[in-house]
Amino acid sequence: MTDIHPLAALARRWSRHVELTPRDRDALLALPITRKPFAKDAYLVRQGQQATDCCLLLRGFAFRQKSLSDGRRQILSIQIATEFVDLQNGPLRVADHSVQSLDRCEVALIPIADILDLAARHPNLRTAMWIDTLIDASIVREWLVNVGRRDARARLAHLLCELALRLEHVGAVRDGLITLPITQEQLADCTGLTAVHTNRTLQSLRRDGLIHFTNGILRVLDWTGLREAGDFDERYLHQQA
Amino acid sequence: MTDIHPLAALARRWSRHVELTPRDRDALLALPITRKPFAKDAYLVRQGQQATDCCLLLRGFAFRQKSLSDGRRQILSIQIATEFVDLQNGPLRVADHSVQSLDRCEVALIPIADILDLAARHPNLRTAMWIDTLIDASIVREWLVNVGRRDARARLAHLLCELALRLEHVGAVRDGLITLPITQEQLADCTGLTAVHTNRTLQSLRRDGLIHFTNGILRVLDWTGLREAGDFDERYLHQQA
DNA sequence: CGTTAATTTGAGACCATTCAATTTCGGTGG
DNA sequence: CCACCGAAATTGAATGGTCTCAAATTAACG
Numbered sequence A, B: 001m002t003d004i005h006p007l008a009a010l011a012r013r014w015s016r017h018v019e020l021t022p023r024d025r026d027a028l029l030a031l032p033i034t035r036k037p038f039a040k041d042a043y044l045v046r047q048g049q050q051a052t053d054c055c056l057l058l059r060g061f062a063f064r065q066k067s068l069s070d071g072r073r074q075i076l077s078i079q080i081a082t083e084f085v086d087l088q089n090g091p092l093r094v095a096d097h098s099v100q101s102l103d104r105c106e107v108a109l110i111p112i113a114d115i116l117d118l119a120a121r122h123p124n125l126r127t128a129m130w131i132d133t134l135i136d137a138s139i140v141r142e143w144l145v146n147v148g149r150r151d152a153r154a155r156l157a158h159l160l161c162e163l164a165l166r167l168e169h170v171g172a173v174r175d176g177l178i179t180l181p182i183t184q185e186q187l188a189d190c191t192g193l194t195a196v197h198t199n200r201t202l203q204s205l206r207r208d209g210l211i212h213f214t215n216g217i218l219r220v221l222d223w224t225g226l227r228e229a230g231d232f233d234e235r236y237l238h239q240q241a
Numbered sequence C: 001c002g003t004t005a006a007t008t009t010g011a012g013a014c015c016a017t018t019c020a021a022t023t024t025c026g027g028t029g030g
Numbered sequence D: 001c002c003a004c005c006g007a008a009a010t011t012g013a014a015t016g017g018t019c020t021c022a023a024a025t026t027a028a029c030g
Helices: A008-014 A022-029 A112-121 A123-149 A152-169 A184-191 A195-207 A223-230 B008-014 B022-029 B112-121 B123-149 B152-169 B184-191 B195-207 B223-230
Strands: A034-038 A043-045 A053-059 A062-067 A073-079 A098-101 A105-111 A177-179 A211-214 A217-220 B034-038 B043-045 B053-059 B062-067 B073-079 B098-101 B105-111 B177-179 B211-214 B217-220
Touching: A008 A022, A008 A123, A022 A112, A022 A123, A053 A112, A062 A184, A062 B123, A073 A123, A073 A184, A073 B123, A105 A112, A112 A123, A123 A152, A123 A184, A123 B062, A123 B073, A123 B123, A152 A177, A152 A184, A152 A195, A152 A217, A152 A223, A184 A195, A195 A211, B008 B022, B008 B123, B022 B112, B022 B123, B053 B112, B062 B184, B073 B123, B073 B184, B105 B112, B112 B123, B123 B152, B123 B184, B152 B177, B152 B184, B152 B195, B152 B217, B152 B223, B184 B195, B195 B211
Parallel strands: none
Antiparallel strands: A034 A105, A043 A098, A053 A105, A062 A073, A062 A098, A177 A217, A211 A217, B034 B105, B043 B098, B053 B105, B062 B073, B062 B098, B177 B217, B211 B217
C-alpha cells in the first residue's frame, strides 16, 4: 500500500505462488498504467462490454455483480486493494458480469494488449496470471457452497471470515480493526439473503460476542467462534504459502 | 465422440475460442494419455489431493462437489464428455474440491507435467487452456446467481437449460432426447434445494408441459417456456462462436 | 442542519424443509 | 421369466427459516 510503485503489491502477491525473477519483476513494473479514481457505486466494468483494459484496484473496494431481469442481483465477489477485478477479460474479451466500486477507490488501468504481451514473454508471470484467475474461481466456488448449503448465520460468518483474512493478507488490518465499507443490503446480495434478515442475523452474531461491526469498521472479537459459526476452512483461498 | 483420436473433441472445443495451427493440433493429440474407466459414484479427484494428472472426460458424466462438516454437500458443476474436470489442478497442484462420476464413465488421464509443457511450447494451446478454466469460472458464477437469487422453479429450469445447451454443443442430443443420468437428490445438491422439494418442483415443470424427464432421459418440450422459467441467458457459456 | 441513505423493529405470510411412509423403478439371482 | 431387493421417486402433513411489507429510528453527507 505504501509501496513506491503501484504494481509492487501485485508483484508481492504473485510471488507467493510463482517464483519471479528480477527480470519478471521489472517487466511487470514496467507495464504502462493509467491511474483513475472512481466515485462510490461507479461501474468499473459493464456486463457485455468489450474490454480494452484490465483494472487493478490500488485503493478501496469493488464488487462483481450480476443482475436478474427483475432487478434483483447477486454479488459474485468482493475485490480488495492489490487485486485485479477483471483479469479474466484479458483472454475472454467480453465481460460476462459487471464490476462496481464499493467506496471511492483508485484503479490502475492496464491495456489488455500489454498484459497479454507480458504473459507471452514471461512464463512465470503468465503462470501467475492464470493462477490469479484460478484462485478467483476457487473463491466463487466456496461462495456457491456458502449460499447453497449454509444457513443465514453461517453464510455471514463465513463471508466475514473470508474478508478479514484476505484483508489481513494484504496488510489492511490495523489493531484488529478492519475497514469494510459495505452496507447490509450489499452483504445480503453476497449471501443470497434479504437486507432485513441480514440485519437480524448480524445482530445475532453481535449478541453472541463474535463481532463488532458498525460504520464500516469490523472487529472480530472471537475468531474461533466466528470460524465455527461459518464452518470456515481457509484452504480454498490458496494463501497458505 | 466417434472421433478416431480421443483428444480430437477437445481440439474441436478449443478451436472455437482460439485459432489452432496444424502444429498445435498435432502437439495436442500427441499428449500421452491413459484411458481409465470409472464406476458410478467413484472419485476421480479428492479434495486436498496433490494431483499428478488431469482428467479429461471421454465418455459419461462427472460432477465437482464440496462437502460440509455436517455431511451436506454442494455440487459445483456438472461435467460432460469432452470436458476437463480438473484442469485448474495443473497450476494449482492441490485440489480444493472433489470430482465424482455421475455414471459409468471413461477418462483420459494426462500427466500435469505434459500439460504444462505443452502450454509452455504452444501459445495458442496455452491460451485455450486458460480460456477453458475461465469459462468454467463463468459457469460457476452463474450457478451462484442461480442459487442465490432465483426460486426453486427457476433454479431447476435454468440448470436444465444449461445442461441441454452444453450437451447440444458437443452433439450429445439426438432427436431431442438428452441422456442425463442424474438423480433428483443430485439435482437438489446442484441447486441448493432438498430432494423432496426438487421432486415437487420438477413435477410442476412437467405439469406445465415444459419438460419430460424420466429414467435419466430429458426431453425439452417447450424450449421458450423453459428459458423463461429459468431466466436463462446463455451468454455466460461463452459459446456463441 | 436538513435531507437522504442505512439500519432497525414488528408482524404476518410463504416458500422450502423436515420427517416419515409409500410407491415405483432398475437391477439381480433363482 | 418372475420374485426380490435396494435405490430413487413420490406423497402428506407439520414445522420453520426466511421473506415481505411497513414504519420508525439512526447515521451519513453536503
